Amino acid sequence: MGPIMDDGRPIFIQIAEKIEDDIIAGGLPEESQVPSTNQFASFYQINPATAAKGVNLLVDQGILYKKRGIGMFVAAGARETLIEKRKEMFYEQYIITMVQEAKKLGITIDQLTDMVRRGDERQ
Amino acid sequence: MNRIVEVNRLNKTYGSDTVIKDVSFAIEENKIYGLLGRNGAGKTTIMHMITAQLFPSGGELKVFGENPYENNRVLSRISFIKESQKYPDIFRIADVLDIAASLYPNWDQSFAEQLIEDFRLPVKRRMKKLSRGMLSSVGIIVGLASRAPLTIFDEPYLGLDAVARNLFYERLIEDYAEHPRTVILSTHLIDEVSNMLEHVIVIDNGRILLDEEADGLRGKAFTAVGPAAAVSAFAAGKQLIHRESIGGLASVSVLGDVSGAERRQAEAQGIELVPVSLQQLIVHLTNGKTNGKVAELG
Numbered sequence: 457m458g459p460i461m462d463d464g465r466p467i468f469i470q471i472a473e474k475i476e477d478d479i480i481a482g483g484l485p486e487e488s489q490v491p492s493t494n495q496f497a498s499f500y501q502i503n504p505a506t507a508a509k510g511v512n513l514l515v516d517q518g519i520l521y522k523k524r525g526i527g528m529f530v531a532a533g534a535r536e537t538l539i540e541k542r543k544e545m546f547y548e549q550y551i552i553t554m555v556q557e558a559k560k561l562g563i564t565i566d567q568l569t570d571m572v573r574r575g576d577e578r579q
Numbered sequence: 580m581n582r583i584v585e586v587n588r589l590n591k592t593y594g595s596d597t598v599i600k601d602v603s604f605a606i607e608e609n610k611i612y613g614l615l616g617r618n619g620a621g622k623t624t625i626m627h628m629i630t631a632q633l634f635p636s637g638g639e640l641k642v643f644g645e646n647p648y649e650n651n652r653v654l655s656r657i658s659f660i661k662e663s664q665k666y667p668d669i670f671r672i673a674d675v676l677d678i679a680a681s682l683y684p685n686w687d688q689s690f691a692e693q694l695i696e697d698f699r700l701p702v703k704r705r706m707k708k709l710s711r712g713m714l715s716s717v718g719i720i721v722g723l724a725s726r727a728p729l730t731i732f733d734e735p736y737l738g739l740d741a742v743a744r745n746l747f748y749e750r751l752i753e754d755y756a757e758h759p760r761t762v763i764l765s766t767h768l769i770d771e772v773s774n775m776l777e778h779v780i781v782i783d784n785g786r787i788l789l790d791e792e793a794d795g796l797r798g799k800a801f802t803a804v805g806p807a808a809a810v811s812a813f814a815a816g817k818q819l820i821h822r823e824s825i826g827g828l829a830s831v832s833v834l835g836d837v838s839g840a841e842r843r844q845a846e847a848q849g850i851e852l853v854p855v856s857l858q859q860l861i862v863h864l865t866n867g868k869t870n871g872k873v874a875e876l877g
Binding site: 463467493504560 | 610611748749752753755756757759774775776777793794795797798801843847853854855856857
């Protein structure tokens with residue numbers, strides 16, 4: 457029933473992203489304990505094995521680490537690593553597409569930077 | 580991984596009618612399976628054979644490594660909740676639970692009582708005075724509280740409202756997380772259960788159409804909607820599972836991944852791409868128009 461999950465992508469990747477978001481936003485500080493896979497499973501109404509797969513993805517990347525018999529914790533430096541990774545994704549997903557669309561519409565790079573500034577002022 | 584059920588070239592015929600044709604699959608320990616398919620596809624027949632309520636006409640069937648027929652070692656470990664499960668009219672809910680408690684070695688009485696409260700069931704009322712939805716709730720409670728190593732729910736929700744169904748899913752996931760066991764869910768409400776399934780088996784017309792990990796099926800198919808000419812160009816060379824058109828617009832569903840570059844190109848031509856949900860995918864695959872073209876899906 458999880459309307460929070462989108463249908464197009466594997467759930468374990470979406471779970472990993474939700475944990476990443478939480479680490480970036482500061483909801484899960486470094487060295488704090490991450491909810492258990494069973495807690496994720498109940499909350500999102502997903503299979504616990506799928507939740508575990510998402511958590512393990514982050515363990516493999518060194519974002520989370522396991523304390524035996526206690527649970528999963530956020531690694532030191534995890535937030536910085538994630539922000540760097542997201543910056544690269546931001547470039548790939550938004551900047552490239554934006555520049556392409558701008559070219560199509562005949563917007564110059566100068567006009568584009570100007571538009572970005574105006575966008576910032578409106579915040 | 581331990582195999583709880585092993586089915587090899589299973590057949591079932593009624594006279595000259597073959598309802599199950601050379602079906603082979605395995606059910607692994609402690610996973611939640613979805614057994615999906617249209618009405619009359621053969622799902623219930625397969626479940627009846629697994630639970631020793633029907634003899635196969637041919638092929639091999641092992642449950643917990645043994646032949647299930649009149650085999651108490653096997654049957655005591657199975658809890659099978661049927662669609663429109665019947666109970667003797669004069670039984671009260673409490674009687675049904677007492678019998679279940681004596682049948683299932685892992686029965687948890689306090690969990691059953693908690694569920695009775697959650698589903699707001701009148702324990703002292705007799706079966707013939709219960710509504711269809713209440714009867715279904717009784718089945719669900721028996722299925723959950725029995726904690727059987729192999730628990731099978733065959734369309735357990737006749738008459739059950741959305742709130743009660745949701746309660747069932749919640750309790751199932753919570754209890755499964757605490758007490759892992761093998762669960763087979765057979766249902767038409769695929770959208771409701773798809774996030775809970777670890778593995779999906781689709782039966783169509785007595786055959787296995789799909790036997791895959793559920794998460795692997797996400798993003799396996801896309802629907803492209805846009806100007807007919809652009810959509811046709813996009814679909815060229817792809818495996819089509821569905822096609823519709825209205826006026827100058829066309830909608831096609833195709834199997835396979837769409838790369839980032841392809842997606843940007845499609846979007847530039849006014850095509851909108853949306854993922855196909857598990858439910859839609861199964862509708863497309865079992866509507867009789869694709870002739871089971873899924874061999875290349877994996």
